[in-house]
Amino acid sequence: MSTEAPLRLLLGPQRPTVNLDTAIARAGFGDGPIAVISAAWQEAEGDIGDIRRLLKNPLTDLGIYQKANDLFDADTTLHEAYRLRQDHLKEQQRLYRMRLRQLMIAARATLRAEGETSVIAAERRHAISQLRALDQHHLRQVGKIHTRFDNACNVESNARLADATAAVEAQFSQFDTVLITGGNVVVLMNRLRLFGLHRLLHDKQIVAWSGGAMVLCDRIVLFHDKLPQGRRDAEIMSEGLGILPRLVLLPNPSDRLRTRDLPRISLFDRRFSPAICVTLDSGSSLLFEGETLRACEAAKRMTRNGKLKRLRVT
Amino acid sequence: MNPALRKLIRKSEPSTADIDALIQDTVFPLVDGTDVTFVFRGQADAVYLRCWIAGLDTAQPFQPLKGTDLWATTIDLPKGSRIEYKFELVRDGKKDLILDPLNGVVARDPFGANSVCQAAGYARPEWTLHDPVSRTGSLHTLNVDSKVFGTAREIQVYLPATFRDNRRYPLLVVHDGIDYLRYADLKIVLDNLIHRLEIPSLVVALIQSPDRLKEYSGDDRHARFLADELLPFMNSTFPLIDAPDSRCLMGASFGGVASLHAAWRYPEHFGSLLLQSGSFAFSDIGRHNRGPVFDPVVRFMNEFREQPGSPADRIFMSCGMYESLIYENRSLVPHLQGKGVDVRFEEARDAHNWENWRDRLRIGLSWLMPGPAWMVYD
Numbered sequence: 001m002s003t004e005a006p007l008r009l010l011l012g013p014q015r016p017t018v019n020l021d022t023a024i025a026r027a028g029f030g031d032g033p034i035a036v037i038s039a040a041w042q043e044a045e046g047d048i049g050d051i052r053r054l055l056k057n058p059l060t061d062l063g064i065y066q067k068a069n070d071l072f073d074a075d076t077t078l079h080e081a082y083r084l085r086q087d088h089l090k091e092q093q094r095l096y097r098m099r100l101r102q103l104m105i106a107a108r109a110t111l112r113a114e115g116e117t118s119v120i121a122a123e124r125r126h127a128i129s130q131l132r133a134l135d136q137h138h139l140r141q142v143g144k145i146h147t148r149f150d151n152a153c154n155v156e157s158n159a160r161l162a163d164a165t166a167a168v169e170a171q172f173s174q175f176d177t178v179l180i181t182g183g184n185v186v187v188l189m190n191r192l193r194l195f196g197l198h199r200l201l202h203d204k205q206i207v208a209w210s211g212g213a214m215v216l217c218d219r220i221v222l223f224h225d226k227l228p229q230g231r232r233d234a235e236i237m238s239e240g241l242g243i244l245p246r247l248v249l250l251p252n253p254s255d256r257l258r259t260r261d262l263p264r265i266s267l268f269d270r271r272f273s274p275a276i277c278v279t280l281d282s283g284s285s286l287l288f289e290g291e292t293l294r295a296c297e298a299a300k301r302m303t304r305n306g307k308l309k310r311l312r313v314t
Numbered sequence: 315m316n317p318a319l320r321k322l323i324r325k326s327e328p329s330t331a332d333i334d335a336l337i338q339d340t341v342f343p344l345v346d347g348t349d350v351t352f353v354f355r356g357q358a359d360a361v362y363l364r365c366w367i368a369g370l371d372t373a374q375p376f377q378p379l380k381g382t383d384l385w386a387t388t389i390d391l392p393k394g395s396r397i398e399y400k401f402e403l404v405r406d407g408k409k410d411l412i413l414d415p416l417n418g419v420v421a422r423d424p425f426g427a428n429s430v431c432q433a434a435g436y437a438r439p440e441w442t443l444h445d446p447v448s449r450t451g452s453l454h455t456l457n458v459d460s461k462v463f464g465t466a467r468e469i470q471v472y473l474p475a476t477f478r479d480n481r482r483y484p485l486l487v488v489h490d491g492i493d494y495l496r497y498a499d500l501k502i503v504l505d506n507l508i509h510r511l512e513i514p515s516l517v518v519a520l521i522q523s524p525d526r527l528k529e530y531s532g533d534d535r536h537a538r539f540l541a542d543e544l545l546p547f548m549n550s551t552f553p554l555i556d557a558p559d560s561r562c563l564m565g566a567s568f569g570g571v572a573s574l575h576a577a578w579r580y581p582e583h584f585g586s587l588l589l590q591s592g593s594f595a596f597s598d599i600g601r602h603n604r605g606p607v608f609d610p611v612v613r614f615m616n617e618f619r620e621q622p623g624s625p626a627d628r629i630f631m632s633c634g635m636y637e638s639l640i641y642e643n644r645s646l647v648p649h650l651q652g653k654g655v656d657v658r659f660e661e662a663r664d665a666h667n668w669e670n671w672r673d674r675l676r677i678g679l680s681w682l683m684p685g686p687a688w689m690v691y692d
Binding site: 013015040042043072073079083087182183184185187210211214222224227228229232237251252 | 476480482559676677680681684686687689690691
């Protein structure tokens with residue numbers, strides 16, 4: 001393992017523009033073996049033929065989605081506890097969403113308000129501080145639910161989980177570089193946590209796209225403005241891995257975000273500050289060395305005035 | 315009148331070939347902005363357009379076009395409209411209802427078929443059409459023993475393409491489920507919406523009553539069947555999320571009444587309702603004028619309006635603007651909202667028919683049961 005800070009290459013969706021191969025080559029990842037985590041594809045996990053055609057590196061899919069399913073089949077008590085945690089997380093998310101809706105309405109109204117500037121500015125600050133407080137509260141509550149599960153079901157108390165985790169860790173330790181695909185970010189984060197990979201990824205070189213890149217941040221923000229039933233308020237799902245702090249990643253803005261809605265974009269920036277909100281469209285890339293941004297292509301950041309601005313290396 | 319038709323009848327003696335050419339080169343009915351002209355060719359004593367639209371005359375007379383064997387009538391149809399119709403031909407004192415011979419677009423329902431007029435701005439939603447990319451779910455026929463009805467009830471169950479025993483699924487119960495499959499392409503819609511992640515993978519129980527006008531009209535036996543027999547059966551047979559917010563009850567017309575009634579009789583069983591063109595007839599005073607089949611419906615709705623309780627947390631309602639039930643449906647919305655129910659109501663320029671209900675499925679289902687598109691970042 002090199003003593004230099006590991007590289008983290010973040011990419012936008014690999015459709016319609018594929019830049020996985022060129023971005024990896026340009027970043028200098030070398031041609032060593034790569035562990036693939038495609039758990040976010042769920043039943044399609046391991047279907048990595050397209051990646052093999054792009055990269056010369058030997059690839060091994062860790063298969064953690066299926067390994068978790070096998071573990072649950074073998075240990076119904078663990079499965080029940082896991083389901084109970086998921087039920088609690090869903091309930092927590094539902095209550096958070098309910099409260100969030102009201103605060104978002106208020107915050108948006110203050111952003112659109114016209115009149116005496118000093119009066120509006122104070123109300124706007126307060127509305128956004130309430131939003132931020134709710135986000136923080138939600139993160140704490142989600143954390144408590146995870147802690148309860150981790151205290152009840154861990155490698156010390158559950159032999160099957162210990163064996164499965166040890167096997168995944170042993171396999172994982174053979175690789176310096178990990179590739180994490182996009183897909184269902186909730187499933188991905190759950191599987192990483194189950195096998196303790198959320199602690200082990202910090203030392204690795206990482207290539208990740210879309211959902212895979214989102215989990216590397218300290219907070220995972222779910223968003224979609226173009227659902228059939230209309231826009232949805234952006235929600236914090238949970239803490240991410242924290243490998244790239246003070247960054248909120250928003251993949252595929254062309255298909256998911258109303259980027260010309262200035263108050264909406266401005267609210268993203270204000271709500272998640274000091275983190276910067278960065279959009280990753282297909283074809284874009286960000287290269288970090290440790291936590292330091294070294295290169296970026298076609299990525300944009302959200303600004304206070306609601307516009308998207310090209311992100312540059314400073 | 316349509317320009318091509320006007321040009322034709324301006325000729326002093328249009329030939330059969332002229333008429334043949336017009337018929338061959340033209341899509342019927344003729345849509346010119348909001349003017350829609352229906353044309354019949356043939357011998358008759360009189361021709362009428364029958365389209366069962368609240369607000370229009372029941373029978374719109376055609377005019378014979380001089381010097382031809384053509385008949386035509388023009389109506390004003392707002393953009394985005396879709397209506398179903400037939401022609402009524404009067405010959406030798408006899409009346410016949412027929413499909414429009416010049417229009418191949420047909421909608422089927424349990425009573426047969428109607429011709430379809432798609433006004434300017436209406437297009438069949440692409441998500442209602444078979445998409446070869448979408449993985450197809452499967453249908454299974456099962457029997458539910460019913461003490462309530464003293465006999466087994468046959469149901470169909472839809473399982474999503476990615477169904478796995480070790481997963482848990484939300485449940486959707488559909489009244490007139492077989493009709494929804496046949497006339498509203500429900501299976502195609504489910505396959506497409508699940509594939510596009512707009513709704514979750516879910517298990518669907520499709521029920522079909524042998525006596526719907528009675529059992530769906532606010533009948534306590536039907537509500538008991540759903541709550542005490544169907545739900546336990548589904549829970550014991552399939553891996554379902556055993557929580558009200560993961561259960562939705564759905565129906566159209568009398569099926570909408572049955573859904574609301576069952577959720578009202580058994581609160582905390584169904585977290586959400588999808589009610590399409592519900593036959594929510596009521597009377598503020600005196601008698602209603604919808605016929606005896608509506609008597610139990612009106613009794614239930616009057617009672618419901620007095621004591622709505624808490625039938626569900628979320629209700630999606632839709633109704634066609636061209637059906638008389640629009641007034642009852644509109645009036646129910648603020649009533650439910652006033653009781654704290656999260657209601658979404660969609661109106662469509664359509665009438666009381668299966669394709670209207672089909673076209674509203676995407677917005678209704680995805681609002682009540684949002685899919686994982688929200689969580690998937692490919």
